[in-house]
Amino acid sequence: MASLKDLRARIGSVKSTRKITSAMKMVAAAKLRRAQTRAEAARPYAAAMRRMLAELGAGTRGQSGLPTLLAGSGNDRVHLLIPVTSDRGLAGGFNANVNRKTRDLIGQLQAEGKTVRLLPVGRKGGDYLMREFSDLIVDTIHGSGGKEIPFSAAAELGERIAAMAEKGEFDVCTLVYNRFQNVMSQTPTAMQLIPLALPANDTAASADAPVYEFEPGEEELLSSLLPRNLQVQIYATLLESAAGEQGARMTAMDNATRNAGKAIDRLTLKYNRTRQTNITNELIEIISGAQAL
Amino acid sequence: MSIEVEIVSPEKVLFSRAVEMAVIPGLEGDIAAMPDRAPMMLLLRGGVVELYENGVVTERFFVAGGFADMTATRCTILADQATALADLSVADAQKRLAGLEASYDAADKMNVPALDLLMAKMQSARAEIEAAGGEAVKAA
Numbered sequence: 001m002a003s004l005k006d007l008r009a010r011i012g013s014v015k016s017t018r019k020i021t022s023a024m025k026m027v028a029a030a031k032l033r034r035a036q037t038r039a040e041a042a043r044p045y046a047a048a049m050r051r052m053l054a055e056l057g058a059g060t061r062g063q064s065g066l067p068t069l070l071a072g073s074g075n076d077r078v079h080l081l082i083p084v085t086s087d088r089g090l091a092g093g094f095n096a097n098v099n100r101k102t103r104d105l106i107g108q109l110q111a112e113g114k115t116v117r118l119l120p121v122g123r124k125g126g127d128y129l130m131r132e133f134s135d136l137i138v139d140t141i142h143g144s145g146g147k148e149i150p151f152s153a154a155a156e157l158g159e160r161i162a163a164m165a166e167k168g169e170f171d172v173c174t175l176v177y178n179r180f181q182n183v184m185s186q187t188p189t190a191m192q193l194i195p196l197a198l199p200a201n202d203t204a205a206s207a208d209a210p211v212y213e214f215e216p217g218e219e220e221l222l223s224s225l226l227p228r229n230l231q232v233q234i235y236a237t238l239l240e241s242a243a244g245e246q247g248a249r250m251t252a253m254d255n256a257t258r259n260a261g262k263a264i265d266r267l268t269l270k271y272n273r274t275r276q277t278n279i280t281n282e283l284i285e286i287i288s289g290a291q292a293l
Numbered sequence: 294m295s296i297e298v299e300i301v302s303p304e305k306v307l308f309s310r311a312v313e314m315a316v317i318p319g320l321e322g323d324i325a326a327m328p329d330r331a332p333m334m335l336l337l338r339g340g341v342v343e344l345y346e347n348g349v350v351t352e353r354f355f356v357a358g359g360f361a362d363m364t365a366t367r368c369t370i371l372a373d374q375a376t377a378l379a380d381l382s383v384a385d386a387q388k389r390l391a392g393l394e395a396s397y398d399a400a401d402k403m404n405v406p407a408l409d410l411l412m413a414k415m416q417s418a419r420a421e422i423e424a425a426g427g428e429a430v431k432a433a
Contacts, residue, residue, distance in 0.1 A: 044301050045302065045303050151303050212332045213334070215320065221334055224336060228360075228373075235303055
């Protein structure tokens with residue numbers, strides 16, 4: 001039986017835990033709103049980019065000698081996976097979900113006899129993959145540490161991937177990240193970046209679509225649009241992941257706050273019962289002592 | 294007759310409204326987007342997008358390169374970076390230009406794609422200085 005003093009200490013410590021988790025929840029809620037606005041603001045650009053690429057891609061379908069970023073290297077041997085996680089923990093299953101998805105993908109690709117290489121973004125995923133698959137890792141990239149993500153960070157990563165693709169260091173590139181569905185749920189998603197996945201059934205649409213003129217030329221346009229698209233897709237992914245992280249943290253901290261409240265109620269009840277038992281015992285001792293006289 | 298013009302940078306939508314005409318700094322020369330124009334995609338150089346309403350320029354934006362997608366009814370400008378003209382700073386752009394010129398001088402003269410990229414950036418910085426009302430220093 002825990003003594004009254006022990007119980008008091010436990011209640012005190014759970015109370016301060018609850019204060020911390022509820023503060024973290026508030027902070028996450030404020031950050032979430034900002035991250036969500038930014039993710040939404042970035043969508044029109046990415047959408048317009050996709051539309052332009054779809055138009056351009058439809059015109060070049062089936063041609064040979066297409067840029068590597070569009071058509072890939074023609075092989076399917078070396079896969080580069082880019083898992084996007086956060087730099088900080090305490091966000092529920094946010095990072096674990098991406099890590100699990102990555103691990104499953106690695107297992108699946110390796111079972112098919114393919115070579116897998118990893119380029120994790122974010123400290124949490126990097127740490128985990130470093131432990132499990134250190135021989136597959138090309139490099140690890142730190143996230144922004146919860147601060148605002150500048151476009152230049154995505155641009156740098158995009159340039160790096162484009163350079164790797166040109167050198168033929170991989171055949172297929174896939175991003176693994178948490179897609180922001182709503183505050184409560186983020187779905188770990190794998191999105192193929194290279195070769196570019198164009199909408200397959202736009203033949204009907206492109207038959208009616210007006211014939212575009214290109215300036216300077218289709219090839220020049222493609223060769224500057226493709227690297228840009230890579231950067232934009234990565235940027236959009238990083239922003240979604242950042243919004244998802246705050247959402248996941250908010251939900252996790254909300255649960256933790258509620259659990260702490262329940263634990264305090266339970267401990268307080270136990271404390272009061274123990275106190276009452278002690279008093280009753282003392283009374284019984286006094287009364288029986290008095291009767292014995 | 295009007296055309297829907299959208300100016301979008303990776304961070305946000307800067308402008309989205311129907312205007313009479315938009316003059317866009319294309320890589321090979323300025324191009325006007327007007328209603329019922331044949332669809333066209335083009336690369337942009339650093340320069341100023343001018344939006345006309347009732348025959349006068351009502352809005353000006355500086356874009357530092359990018360793409361434009363024009364159709365008969367719509368014109369989408371995907372800018373690498375876009376700023377309203379009033380928010381430009383000459384000093385800022387001049388500092389950037391000086392940095393670019395230094396790295397151009399230091400760059401490997403055999404690496405043509407990298408030089409092209411630097412050239413494009415310098416052109417954009419010069420256009421920015423000009424747009425902001427400053428004097429572009431002629432590069433040696």
